[in-house]
Amino acid sequence: METLPTEIKNIIMDCYPYIKEFNPAQRHVIDSGYIETKSNYIIAIPTASGKTILGIMAALKTILNGGKAVYAAPLISIQNEKVKEFKEFEKHGIEVGKHPSSADLSVMVFESFDALTRFSWDTLREVDTLIIDEFHMIGEYSRGPTLECAITRAKIINPNLRIVALSATLQNMEEIEGWLEAKVVEHDYRPVPLNKEVLNTEMFNTSNKNEVVVKIVEKAIEDSSQALSFVSTRRFTESLSNYVSGKIKKKITSEQKNMFKKVSEAILEVPKRKGSRPTSTCLKLAESCENGAAFHHAGLFNEQKEIIEEEFRKGNLLMIAATPSLMYGVNLPSRSVVIRDYTRWTSQGPQAIPVFDYEQMSGRAGRPQYDDVGFSYLVAKSLDEACDLQEKYIHGEIETTNSKLIENKDAVYKQIISQVASSLSKNPEEIQNFFKMTFYGYQMTNNPSMSLFAEDSLKYEIETALEFLLKNGILQATPDGLKATAFGNLIAKSNYTVETSVKLKEYATQLEELDINELIYQLSLTPDLPLISFKGRKSKDPVREKLSEKGLFVMNIGNSEATTVALLEWIDERSEYEIENAYNVYSASTRRSAYEASLLVKFFKNILEVLGRYNYSRDLDYLSARLYYGVRDDLILLVIGVKRLGRKRARALIKTFGEDLRPINETQLQKIEGIGPKLAKNIRVFVQNY
Numbered sequence: 301m302e303t304l305p306t307e308i309k310n311i312i313m314d315c316y317p318y319i320k321e322f323n324p325a326q327r328h329v330i331d332s333g334y335i336e337t338k339s340n341y342i343i344a345i346p347t348a349s350g351k352t353i354l355g356i357m358a359a360l361k362t363i364l365n366g367g368k369a370v371y372a373a374p375l376i377s378i379q380n381e382k383v384k385e386f387k388e389f390e391k392h393g394i395e396v397g398k399h400p401s402s403a404d405l406s407v408m409v410f411e412s413f414d415a416l417t418r419f420s421w422d423t424l425r426e427v428d429t430l431i432i433d434e435f436h437m438i439g440e441y442s443r444g445p446t447l448e449c450a451i452t453r454a455k456i457i458n459p460n461l462r463i464v465a466l467s468a469t470l471q472n473m474e475e476i477e478g479w480l481e482a483k484v485v486e487h488d489y490r491p492v493p494l495n496k497e498v499l500n501t502e503m504f505n506t507s508n509k510n511e512v513v514v515k516i517v518e519k520a521i522e523d524s525s526q527a528l529s530f531v532s533t534r535r536f537t538e539s540l541s542n543y544v545s546g547k548i549k550k551k552i553t554s555e556q557k558n559m560f561k562k563v564s565e566a567i568l569e570v571p572k573r574k575g576s577r578p579t580s581t582c583l584k585l586a587e588s589c590e591n592g593a594a595f596h597h598a599g600l601f602n603e604q605k606e607i608i609e610e611e612f613r614k615g616n617l618l619m620i621a622a623t624p625s626l627m628y629g630v631n632l633p634s635r636s637v638v639i640r641d642y643t644r645w646t647s648q649g650p651q652a653i654p655v656f657d658y659e660q661m662s663g664r665a666g667r668p669q670y671d672d673v674g675f676s677y678l679v680a681k682s683l684d685e686a687c688d689l690q691e692k693y694i695h696g697e698i699e700t701t702n703s704k705l706i707e708n709k710d711a712v713y714k715q716i717i718s719q720v721a722s723s724l725s726k727n728p729e730e731i732q733n734f735f736k737m738t739f740y741g742y743q744m745t746n747n748p749s750m751s752l753f754a755e756d757s758l759k760y761e762i763e764t765a766l767e768f769l770l771k772n773g774i775l776q777a778t779p780d781g782l783k784a785t786a787f788g789n790l791i792a793k794s795n796y797t798v799e800t801s802v803k804l805k806e807y808a809t810q811l812e813e814l815d816i817n818e819l820i821y822q823l824s825l826t827p828d829l830p831l832i833s834f835k836g837r838k839s840k841d842p843v844r845e846k847l848s849e850k851g852l853f854v855m856n857i858g859n860s861e862a863t864t865v866a867l868l869e870w871i872d873e874r875s876e877y878e879i880e881n882a883y884n885v886y887s888a889s890t891r892r893s894a895y896e897a898s899l900l901v902k903f904f905k906n907i908l909e910v911l912g913r914y915n916y917s918r919d920l921d922y923l924s925a926r927l928y929y930g931v932r933d934d935l936i937l938l939v940i941g942v943k944r945l946g947r948k949r950a951r952a953l954i955k956t957f958g959e960d961l962r963p964i965n966e967t968q969l970q971k972i973e974g975i976g977p978k979l980a981k982n983i984r985v986f987v988q989n990y
């Protein structure tokens with residue numbers, strides 16, 4: 301700590317009291333002159349080795365010199381976690397928030413930082429230091445292009461911006477160092493040493509991988525520790541969790557049983573608070589939790605996922621069976637990590653996970669301040685397979701991190717639209733120059749085997765994309781060069797894919813009569829609506845029948861059709877319980893899907909208005925509200941007019957007192973379950989004023 305500037309040291313010691321000294325990785329970075337210099341840095345040290353605080357040091361230095369810093373994270377969950385952590389700095393007069401215009405240190409997701417580089421140049425020019433968390437996501441298909449283009453634009457608009465990238469160790473660091481014009485500092489220190497092993501079923505005289513997981517959980521019980529198990533599908537998380545639960549129930553103490561029972565009850569409370577009986581998935585999860593084994597996937601209520609994460613952190617669960625998505629969003633270390641499936645489902649069938657993903661999952665093993673060692677286990681079906689996995693994952697090299705910008709067609713479209721809409725590029729040459737400055741352009745130009753045809757292939761990609769954007773009325777050629785149309789500007793300001801925008805515009809163009817069933821189905825066919833999925837191997841006939849009832853005749857019934865029916869039932873005031881049981885879907889994500897659908901309806905309304913059609917605006921506002929609140933038309937005004945009333949109590953009011961609530965006094969209103977004095981007063985105020 302001594303080598304730090306006094307003010308920074310004092311702030312860190314005060315805000316991170318448990319940090320008594322810097323670890324070897326942190327010292328290595330600090331000793332490299334990281335604080336004193338203004339040059340860009342890539343800090344590549346293992347998971348949980350304290351990258352955040354290193355990033356913060358650069359931010360504090362900037363802020364204490366009167367400047368502004370931005371901390372960019374890949375996910376809302378990480379953004380919220382960091383805002384909470386950084387709020388401590390406010391004791392030292394440092395404003396912490398989510399936008400540079402109102403904060404010294406602002407924390408935002410990559411997409412928000414990208415928007416800053418497209419629309420808020422003056423604000424961006426006020427930023428002196430940019431910290432990028434999980435920088436290694438630059439090689440990811442979805443987030444990577446947004447991040448690399450945002451960085452490219454930021455460097456153009458604010459050339460003095462200092463960039464500090466916090467990253468996992470990458471294979472081709474020198475390439476990234478060259479593109480970012482940064483200094484790379486790497487270190488392999490881990491706060492908890494990691495023991496990586498490949499187990500195989502033959503070692504345990506079984507052919508069932510779940511048996512191996514049970515052995516690892518039993519060992520965890522003996523060590524008073526826990527296990528995190530990664531499998532490839534939602535259904536596997538449930539089956540593994542239930543299998544383990546059944547096998548370990550005789551090994552847990554009555555005290556543990558009581559503790560697990562409390563977790564199980566908390567899981568069941570979540571749907572009840574939402575006005576729905578527990579779905580079969582809730583019941584399955586609660587039952588499994590009773591013996592300390594939980595499953596975690598996107599088909600659960602968000603609050604249930606948070607309960608599982610929090611209780612696991614507190615040591616009140618023995619095992620979580622999860623899909624790899626848990627790895628990114630949540631900082632959830634565990635003494636043991638079991639990777640039962642090393643393949644994942646892709647459109648080409650099961651593919652082996654990249655070594656990089658294996659490293660990320662393994663890296664979760666070993667809780668700082670708790671464990672003296674972390675164990676990561678990869679499970680093979682046989683000794684031969686174990687040898688192959690040992691070769692590939694334990695001794696193998698992580699893959700090269702490559703830009704996915706050109707592979708991701710939508711990203712190419714979105715970036716060209718951004719460049720033109722923000723007037724940074726006015727013609728194909730300027731667009732080409734921008735792409736050459738991206739990580740993709742750098743890799744193409746600096747790779748001897750690709751540089752020969754780099755220019756031509758990039759030119760071809762851009763010309764093809766421009767043709768598509770002009771043909772679809774997103775860009776237009778004018779005497780002053782390329783410009784975004786009103787539709788193009790709409791896309792530029794949204795985070796929706798171009799595919800969604802074009803699909804909805806085509807639907808809007810041929811629309812004769814607004815049919816909300818058909819519209820919701822169209823939304824479900826776009827890549828931007830999170831889908832509600834069928835539970836594996838269950839009948840799809842109820843969905844097919846409901847669709848036909850609504851005038852939608854569809855041959856192949858999939859998750860888009862399931863989502864359409866779930867949303868139509870949702871706006872007809874069905875509960876998640878009713879939807880799950882009637883249609884065999886994971887209905888816990890209905891609210892989230894309905895929320896996104898409500899936003900997409902507003903986007904569709906904007907598209908119609910851009911096409912000069914305003915006659916459905918009101919209907920679409922109503923539909924958006926119905927999706928947001930999950931209500932029929934007659935409740936919309938009441939649920940919007942009375943904050944936190946919610947659909948269940950609103951329906952109870954109308955059912956009990958009829959449509960006209962004006963004669964009903966506050967005492968009578970409180971007869972409705974869940975309506976207290978405050979809410980009764982708010983209802984009266986609304987009803988009198990409306």
Ligand SMILES: Nc1ncnc2c1ncn2[C@@H]1O[C@H](COP(=O)(O)OP(=O)(O)OP(=O)(O)O)[C@@H](O)[C@H]1O
Nearest residue numbers: 319320321322323346347348349350351352353668
């Ligand atoms: N020198 C230290 N001594 C003790 N604890 C530390 C030290 N440095 C950081 N920590 C704590 O260790 C935990 C992990 O740190 P941090 O989240 O920064 O790691 P990370 O490298 O960013 O991990 P990830 O890769 O998961 O983002 C945090 O709670 C952090 O406050």
